[in-house]
Amino acid sequence: MSGRLALAELPRLRRSGRVAVPGHDPAALGVGIVHLGLGGFHRAHQAVFTEDAATAGGDTRWGVCGVTQRSDDVVRRLRPQDGLYTVLARGPGELSARVVGTLREVLYAGAEPDAVFARMADERVRIITLTVTEKGHRRGADGGLDLADPVVRADVAGAGPPVSAVGRLVRGLQARCRASGAPVTVMSCDNLVAGGEVLRRLVADFCAALPPAEGGPLAGWIETSVRFPSSVVDRIVPAATGADRADAARLLGVRDEGAVAAEPHRQWVVQDDFAADRPPWELAGVVLTPDVAPYEAVKLRLLNASHSLLAYLGALRGHETIAAAVGDPELAGAAERLMLEDAAPTLAVPDGLDLAAYRRGVLERFANPALPDRTVRVAMDGSQKLPLRLLGTARDRLAAGAVPRWAALGVAAWMAYVARAAADPALPLDDPIADRLCEAASGAADAPALARRLFAVESVFGRDLPEDERFTSAVVERLTPLLRGAI
Structure with a gap:
């Protein structure tokens, strides 16, 4: 032609x-x-x-x-x-x-x-x-x-x-x-x-x-x-x-x-x-x-957060696309519970927005088989995305006296992805601080050590989350099976 x-x-x-x-x-x-x-x-x-x-x-x-x-x-x-x-x-x-x-x-x-x-x-x-x-x-x-x-x-x-x-x-x-x-x-x-x-x-x-x-x-x-x-x-x-x-x-x-x-x-x-x-x-x-903040929070904490969760868990399980990841019932269930149990209670919902319909729509959009969005593409720049997509939810739930176990799973999945990428060049770690992350992951012998070393990256986690034992314990609990290939 x-x-x-x-x-x-x-x-x-x-x-x-x-x-x-x-x-x-x-x-x-x-x-x-x-x-x-x-x-x-x-x-x-x-x-x-x-x-x-x-x-x-x-x-x-x-x-x-x-x-x-x-x-x-x-x-x-x-x-x-x-x-x-x-x-x-x-x-x-x-x-x-x-x-x-x-x-x-x-x-x-x-x-x-x-x-x-x-x-x-x-x-x-x-x-x-x-x-x-x-x-x-x-x-x-x-x-x-x-x-x-x-x-x-x-x-x-x-x-x-x-x-x-x-x-x-x-x-x-x-x-x-x-x-x-x-x-x-x-x-x-x-x-x-x-x-x-x-x-x-x-x-x-x-x-x-x-x-x-x-x-x-x-x-x-x-x-x-x-x-x-x-x-x-x-x-x-x-x-x-x-x-x-x-x-x-x-x-x-x-x-x-x-x-x-x-x-x-x-x-x-x-x-x-x-x-x-x-x-x-x-x-x-x-x-x-006049104010985009409520719309912004809904999108970042529901859609973007579950997108990242599915990307890391999906890549760890060998799913090439987001559609394949959300087709995995266990992963789809984790994304749904992240939105429902951790993110939703932190949101001020904009007038006229049906939050339940929005959640359903998110998973339906991710499941679109006609759009092969690669898990490793969504997984890139995690050090920049985690604070916006998951850690705000974590902080708000901790402040309310709740342990954000599904947000902790998202963080643990990112840590396991970093560890896998540091050991396997076939899995890309496209991140502005990739060298620092790989150095931290390479020196970790088990889940507690890996979590401790990555929590020390202050540009990602700040000083407050690494000092909150409720959250760090929840992340280590989630990270342990992930390093063995399970959820």
Whole structure:
């Protein structure tokens, strides 16, 4: 198949009716949003909501400039396609496809930093969004910017183009301040607690590390002209595969090198705190609310926590995918009890949300056989994810006088996974502190020793949990059979 997806193919695709195409002319869109972190998740989530909002509202100002940060792979895939790509929605027994056209420019920050900064400085850009993962924020143990990180230090020094996401963001804001000074909204779309406040602090820390004559005025302008709303994002989007690209080509009749696959479900909750205009996202089903915290807690403590539990237990049992793990009755039961017995009592449920239906929906979504999400993919970055997904629940239950035995199982499963990965190179330990974790696990002779050594990683567990004998004992109790291959 020699042809390739591009704007010129849209009339033919519209006539064929085999895939959905944009309800407006993508070429007519102006760029109003810059997005840092142009992976599959953004393309299957925020970009789709934004396109639907633009179609529903007839507003052509909200095209996206997508910035890829780590390599030029996405640029090579999408630039020859005029920014177009297919989103395949894979559900049990169903497959649908749509071509998304809201991505109007694709830049590689490593090779085109000036173009990235020029876009962020453009007063027609009203929103900057980020999906850079938890570790991509480069936070220190205190939650602020890790100024000891060599990449962060180099970005602050300004000897060359910035490499970190926060460095690129701040230098882009600096360019905007020097140009028009127009207000702008910056929004994290990662799985973080109070992501807006996290990002605000990281930006403030970066500014404070600059020379006072440079950082002071910039910080002052940010205080008055930039907003940092939080958001909650939800859609399972595994890494794209050759099978996804083959299915897209079959439906399109031309190649699509940028195709992504996702589950049918999608949700976006956004704090309604903007410095300037925004797309009419509510017309696309986005929940705009003054406070995202209740939605955030439900998602992190039910969906994300059980996702991690199934990933670690599933990988330990040899299950390649999350669907296979949740098909294991013992593992599905553990995920259900984690949500019901440990997480649910800690939640302030948003109005109108049926928590029992949400729990059932979580396991149904994980069981989707059409979406082979790998357990080892979900298992990555555990040192960053555990505090957000499991340890908040553990702390709240301990404070209420209860022992969170299922959260303890999740922590124990992570510890057993680390120990297995340290001994078996075939099991990947993709984590920003992998070397430290492997060193701790390699020196442990049994469950109590392994737990003691990993509990000593303060950036994960803090100082309080390792000193709570109720929790440490519960983790050791769960860890002992896991090291023998049982639950």
